[in-house]
Amino acid sequence: MLELLGSDSLYKFLRGPMCWVAFILFFVCSIYKIIRYTKQLSQEKVVFAYVKPQYALKSYFYWFLPFGTRNWRLHPYMNIFTFLFHISLIFVPIFLSAHNLLIYESWGISWWTIPDKLADIATIIVIISCFFFLGRRIFIKEVNYVTYLSDYFILAIVFFTFLTGFLAYHQIYTYKIFLNLHILFGEIMLISIPFTRLFHMWSFFFTRGYIASEFGYVRKVKDW
Amino acid sequence: MAEATQFNVVDPGIEEGLEKLTEKRKNEVLSKFVSILKKGRFDVYVNTCIHCGLCSDACHWYQSFKDPIYSPVGKVKQTIWEILRRDGKVDRDFIRRAAEIAYTECNLCKRCSMYCPFGIDIGYMMNMVRRLCHLLGVVPLYLQDTCNSHAVTINQMWVKEDEWIDTVFWQEDEGQGEIKNFYIPFDKEGADIMFSVIGPEPKFKPQLIQEVATLMYIAGIDFTFPSFDGWDNSDMAMYVGDFETCERIKRAHFEAAMRLKVKKIVMCECGHAFRSVYDVGNRFLGWKAHPIPVIHAIQLYYELLKSGRLKVVKKIKEPVTLHDPCNVVRGRGVGKYARYVLEQICENFIEMTPNNEHNFCCAAGGGVINCGPIWRGKRVAGNSVKADQIKRTGAKIVVTPCHNCHSGIADIIETYKLDVKNVFLVELLLQVVEIPDELKVEY
Numbered sequence: 001m002l003e004l005l006g007s008d009s010l011y012k013f014l015r016g017p018m019c020w021v022a023f024i025l026f027f028v029c030s031i032y033k034i035i036r037y038t039k040q041l042s043q044e045k046v047v048f049a050y051v052k053p054q055y056a057l058k059s060y061f062y063w064f065l066p067f068g069t070r071n072w073r074l075h076p077y078m079n080i081f082t083f084l085f086h087i088s089l090i091f092v093p094i095f096l097s098a099h100n101l102l103i104y105e106s107w108g109i110s111w112w113t114i115p116d117k118l119a120d121i122a123t124i125i126v127i128i129s130c131f132f133f134l135g136r137r138i139f140i141k142e143v144n145y146v147t148y149l150s151d152y153f154i155l156a157i158v159f160f161t162f163l164t165g166f167l168a169y170h171q172i173y174t175y176k177i178f179l180n181l182h183i184l185f186g187e188i189m190l191i192s193i194p195f196t197r198l199f200h201m202w203s204f205f206f207t208r209g210y211i212a213s214e215f216g217y218v219r220k221v222k223d224w
Numbered sequence: 225m226a227e228a229t230q231f232n233v234v235d236p237g238i239e240e241g242l243e244k245l246t247e248k249r250k251n252e253v254l255s256k257f258v259s260i261l262k263k264g265r266f267d268v269y270v271n272t273c274i275h276c277g278l279c280s281d282a283c284h285w286y287q288s289f290k291d292p293i294y295s296p297v298g299k300v301k302q303t304i305w306e307i308l309r310r311d312g313k314v315d316r317d318f319i320r321r322a323a324e325i326a327y328t329e330c331n332l333c334k335r336c337s338m339y340c341p342f343g344i345d346i347g348y349m350m351n352m353v354r355r356l357c358h359l360l361g362v363v364p365l366y367l368q369d370t371c372n373s374h375a376v377t378i379n380q381m382w383v384k385e386d387e388w389i390d391t392v393f394w395q396e397d398e399g400q401g402e403i404k405n406f407y408i409p410f411d412k413e414g415a416d417i418m419f420s421v422i423g424p425e426p427k428f429k430p431q432l433i434q435e436v437a438t439l440m441y442i443a444g445i446d447f448t449f450p451s452f453d454g455w456d457n458s459d460m461a462m463y464v465g466d467f468e469t470c471e472r473i474k475r476a477h478f479e480a481a482m483r484l485k486v487k488k489i490v491m492c493e494c495g496h497a498f499r500s501v502y503d504v505g506n507r508f509l510g511w512k513a514h515p516i517p518v519i520h521a522i523q524l525y526y527e528l529l530k531s532g533r534l535k536v537v538k539k540i541k542e543p544v545t546l547h548d549p550c551n552v553v554r555g556r557g558v559g560k561y562a563r564y565v566l567e568q569i570c571e572n573f574i575e576m577t578p579n580n581e582h583n584f585c586c587a588a589g590g591g592v593i594n595c596g597p598i599w600r601g602k603r604v605a606g607n608s609v610k611a612d613q614i615k616r617t618g619a620k621i622v623v624t625p626c627h628n629c630h631s632g633i634a635d636i637i638e639t640y641k642l643d644v645k646n647v648f649l650v651e652l653l654l655q656v657v658e659i660p661d662e663l664k665v666e667y
Contacts, residue, residue: 005630010247037268044264046507063341071339074281136277143277145292146301151275159562203272204342218503218513220557221581223338 006176014183015102022187029194034202047210055216056209062224063208070224078136085129088122089158093186095119098169116169123166130159154198161185231602235595237365238323242316245360250319250374253359254312263487266352269306269344273297279346282339284584285329287609294606296336296346299325303353304434323362326353328599329606331590332463333550338581351465366596370460373423375469378476380423389451391426399441404663406566408437412448417524418486419447422458422494422627427551429627435650436492436521442659447490454480457491459500463591467508468485474505481516488517490524493648495551495589495626500552502556520552522625525653526561526621529568536568537659543572544652545619547610547633548583549626557581562625565649569656574617584610586624588632603632604639611640 004010041047062068072079093099097113104110114122133155137147164182168175192198215223246486260266280286280295292298295542303322307314314322334347357363363371373382399406400429405484419440425432433449440447454476462467481489491498498520506514522588528534546562553559559580566573576583592599609635614622622637624630624646633646 040263040267041265046264047513059343070578071278071282071341075278078276078278140277140300142280142286142292142295143275144295145295146275146277148275197271197274200272200274200342203268205269206339207272209342211340211345212336214345215338219555221554221559223343 002174002177005180006174007180008176009167010180011176011183014180014187018187021181022190026190026193030199030202033194033199037203037206041206041210050217051210051213052217053209055213056205058216059208059212059223060205062222065085077132081129081132084122084125085133088126088129091120091181092122092126092162120169123162127159127166130155130162154192154196157185157189157192157198162191163211231605233324233328233598233602235324235364235598237368238320238362240365241323241360241362245316245319245362250360253310253356254307254314257359258307258312258358260352261304265345265348266304269349270304272342273300273344274342276341277338277387279336279344280301282336284331284333284335284587284609285606287584288606294329296330296340299330300346300349304349319357319360319362322353323357323364324385326350326357327364327367328378328595328602331550331585331587331592333585333589335550335582335585338554343554351463354463355465355467363464364595364599366598367460367464367591367594370594371464371466371469374459374461374473375466378453378456378473380460381427381456383423383426383456385452388426388455392433392449392451395430395437396590398431399434399438400665402440402665403441403659404665406438406441406663408433409448410451412446414485416446416487417448418481418484418489419449419492420455420480420489420497421449421455421492422497423456424458424627425492432492432648432650435648438453438648439525439528439534439653439657442657442663443528445528445533448484448486450480450484451561452480454478454483457489457497457501458494459497459505459589460594462500462504462550463496463594466525470500470505471508474500474509477501477505478509478515486516486518487530489514491518491520493521493625493627493630493650495549495555495628496591499551499555520556520558522552522558522562522565522649525565525649529565534653536656538656539571540569540621540652540656542620543574543618544570544616544621544623545574545576545588546579547576547614547622547624547629547646548580549624549629550585550589551584552626553583554581562623562649565653566623569652574619576613576617584613586610586626586629586632586636588635589626589628593628593632600635607632607636608640611642612634614644615640620644621652622646623649623652 066083067073067079095112095114096119097116100110100113136143137151138144164178164185168178168182193201212223215221229279277295277297279297283294283296303325330350332347332351336346337343370380373380396406396408457477459470459473459611463471501514501518544566546566549560588605592603622644624633624635625648630646631647637644637646
């Protein structure tokens with residue numbers, strides 16, 4: 001088993017066809033789901049009739065601002081962890097020099113990279129945040145009450161992707177095994193996004209934009 | 225802190241409904257409901273919620289009991305997620321509990337929508353659970369009675385047309401003891417304002433009709449009341465989940481104003497009725513907003529003070545605080561007008577914390593108080609956070625410009641033995657505004 005995990009053939013499969021499958025599924029299914037959401041929401045006559053970009057954008061701004069909303073201020077630790085976690089989660093994979101190099105090798109294009117030290121710190125932040133979220137799910141009663149197996153599952157996907165990435169980068173134990181596992185988990189994460197509640201990375205803009213418009217346009221109050 | 229499990233309320237409406245509910249009907253309604261859950265907003269909401277629990281602190285029920293079954297997402301879990309998980313195959317005990325949650329443990333105040341990072345509209349979801357219960361015929365007795373009244377009489381309190389007219393005449397008579405030539409015009413075509421009240425005013429608090437009419441009379445406003453159906457602006461049907469009746473009563477309300485060709489409607493100091501006009505009833509009727517201008521009484525008071533049509537001659541000396549009604553303040557941003565009025569008429573106005581659109585609900589709104597006296601104990605225990613909030617201000621008067629809030633806070637004051645009285649805004653205003661000499665009755 002370990003032999004297979006560390007094998008070059010698995011590496012080739014994960015870097016080659018599986019990588020294509022993961023990215024295509026991620027993009028195509030995400031776009032499909034966004035279109036589906038747009039359609040099903042427009043069938044409900046009361047949604048887009050009230051959506052106003054000016055209110056939606058204002059609301060995004062405050063909810064994307066650390067301590068920007070009252071609820072963020074009421075939960076400072078959650079606020080700090082969730083911001084650091086999400087920023088790292090999005091920017092490290094995109095701007096990591098090793099990832100960039102792979103794309104450069106394949107297509108001859110590359111973009112900005114972040115220093116490996118910073119990426120390392122961000123990865124540790126993601127790993128610690130995962131423990132923080134896990135702790136919330138176990139020890140905070142109102143979170144524990146609404147936690148399902150699927151919540152641990154999506155947390156585990158993120159956790160193992162970053163953990164194996166960290167171990168592979170530092171070449172702890174067997175580099176090849178962790179590299180393969182890292183790619184595998186990364187691909188599982190990409191594929192999971194459109195099919196699990198990880199889709200909140202896109203649907204956030206729908207739900208927040210809509211309620212912001214209801215509050216700003218109809219209710220004439222801020223929603224943060 | 226009260227124990228959440230100590231309430232074993234048996235509601236005859238819910239029990240009878242469950243008895244009458246046939247398996248066939250139950251399966252039909254639930255399978256249709258499941259199909260609704262899988263499309264539109266519901267589908268997006270269910271698949272976006274990340275189960276973070278950050279909405280919990282927004283809810284006064286959760287804040288009071290500190291039991292996760294009362295958190296907004298906890299209520300969704302016990303109802304909607306469970307229906308989806310079981311694909312609609314739920315038993316009667318489940319329906320009983322779902323009705324209890326939706327009708328008596330959620331005030332649809334939408335504070336949680338504001339605190340959810342995704343802006344998931346849990347109030348809407350809970351109202352749809354009420355819709356489900358309505359279609360199953362499982363509704364708290366007292367609440368269903370108000371809805372029956374709406375359906376039959378187009379007002380909430382079984383008030384007959386002659387009783388309504390007679391009540392207004394009676395109040396006019398009373399008012400003439402204070403104000404010379406005071407009268408309350410009925411059906412005046414082309415008036416500037418049609419003032420509309422809720423059914424419980426002629427039924428329980430007729431003096432409010434006199435008070436607000438007095439205020440408008442002193443200010444020299446061209447106002448009128450409709451004598452026919454549509455005078456009542458309240459709407460318990462939307463809280464029952466009976467959206468068809470909701471449409472009928474809102475249509476009657478708007479049509480009354482159109483028949484009288486008035487320039488605008490002014491809604492009495494009530495929250496849910498206001499919500500029905502700008503947010504709910506209008507949409508069921510296909511109107512994006514209300515078809516004719518509608519303002520809340522607080523806005524009218526603000527305009528009258530700002531324009532100088534009402535003059536303040538003295539100020540309230542006792543410390544005053546304001547309870548921001550959800551459907552008026554978080555619902556329509558009227559908080560700033562209420563504050564202007566209170567700053568004009570009070571020497572010592574103290575804010576509650578949190579306030580304005582962040583204020584806690586009274587736990588009576590959303591039709592919860594209309595579920596009747598059997599639920600009173602639970603409702604008041606479920607809002608100890610409000611009692612603390614009022615106590616912290618140190619005020620002697622709490623202004624509650626909404627009928628449900630007024631009754632709910634009266635219960636809280638009584639139960640928690642708070643040294644404070646609660647009043648409507650008009651009651652304070654009448655104490656401080658100038659009555660011109662020519663309008664004073666000479667004895």
